[in-house]
Amino acid sequence: MGSKTKIVVLHMKEIIYTTIFAALGILLILLLLFMFRPGRGDAKSADGEKYTPGIYTSTMTLNNTNLEVEVTVDESRINSIRFSNLDETVTTMFPLVQPALEEIADQIYDSQSLDHIALSDETPYTSQVILNAITEAVEKAAAQ
Numbered sequence: 001m002g003s004k005t006k007i008v009v010l011h012m013k014e015i016i017y018t019t020i021f022a023a024l025g026i027l028l029i030l031l032l033l034f035m036f037r038p039g040r041g042d043a044k045s046a047d048g049e050k051y052t053p054g055i056y057t058s059t060m061t062l063n064n065t066n067l068e069v070e071v072t073v074d075e076s077r078i079n080s081i082r083f084s085n086l087d088e089t090v091t092t093m094f095p096l097v098q099p100a101l102e103e104i105a106d107q108i109y110d111s112q113s114l115d116h117i118a119l120s121d122e123t124p125y126t127s128q129v130i131l132n133a134i135t136e137a138v139e140k141a142a143a144q
Contacts, residue, residue: 049075051141057084058137060129062097065090069101069130071137077112081105081134096120100127104134114138 051073058069070084083101091098100123107117114135119127 049143051075051078051138052143054141056137056140058133058140060133062090062094062126062129065093067097067133069133069137071134071141073138073141075143078108078138081108094126096123097126097130101130103127104130108134 053074055070055072057071060067060069067086067090068084070080070082071078072080081101081104083098086098100120103120104117104127108114114131117131119131
């Protein structure tokens, strides 16, 4: 018994189609790997975007009174810090709350950082509570 020779006939059209589909498959795999690679979200932070633009609030309590600290940010800066529901009764009971907030806010505007903020000697505890509320609001604003 001898070996039988097999002849395979390939049509040029089939070879071209197979090559095109294989190239498209490889391109699709590379595209998926590029789009969904780990660390893709880090590129946004590297471009200078530190915050998600918007207005973020945090609540602090002074003597059974809730005050909302409102922080407004854009992509890279803290633009404003203020109390959103400060009324006359609170300012009468706590006259140094607003000046303490303004002092902290000025330092944050200058440095654009919450690190190394000098607290007032007159109101260190109130200033710390205000700084904690600002920190909480800024953490909500941080870009993911």
